[in-house]
């Protein structure tokens with residue numbers, strides 16, 4: 001059984017948002033069309049408290065794009081984004097939510113960031129996504145959303161580690177590209193780890 005995973009298609013990651021992904025809005029009609037092919041659809045939602053330590057604004061003298069040590073691991077600092085209950089944390093209004101089974105929120109702990117929809121960046125807390133997919137007989141996971149080089153990539157890598165047959169739908173994701181090669185490197189890493197990269201038109205089962 002196949003599941004479609006829609007990662008973080010939230011206002012702050014779309015043009016005009018606090019951490020906008022260039023052309024991020026272009027994937028919305030593609031994801032809406034893809035949803036017609038799936039009976040089982042899950043979304044993730046970046047959902048930070050205002051005092052989250054991934055925000056540069058919560059460290060004096062630090063700017064977005066700088067990397068700090070947070071609890072012993074490297075942490076990229078971001079603009080304030082996806083603050084709980086804010087408009088920026090909402091899903092884009094044009095995104096069809098009618099068939100979603102569940103939304104998994106992540107990034108709630110102010111001391112740990114959480115890119116993957118499965119675990120936080122320290123692999124300490126589990127969102128419950130693996131168990132939910134298993135309970136529903138899901139074996140194959142198709143991943144879409146934002147951003148290809150952060151939350152989508154880490155979600156794909158964890159899906160593989162959790163034993164799912166994992167697909168990245170290339171035209172249904174866009175990258176932040178803090179460095180120009182981040183998207184290409186992310187694609188290579190996902191592919192090398194065992195994910196199949198395909199276009200939305202080719203999705204059939």
Ligand code: VGL
Pocket residue numbers: 008013046078115146147148149150151152
């Ligand atoms: C994301 C950076 C910070 C993402 C979330 O959804 O890719 N990126 N928080």
Ligand code: ZN
Pocket residue numbers: 046048054081082107
């Ligand atoms: Zn975030």
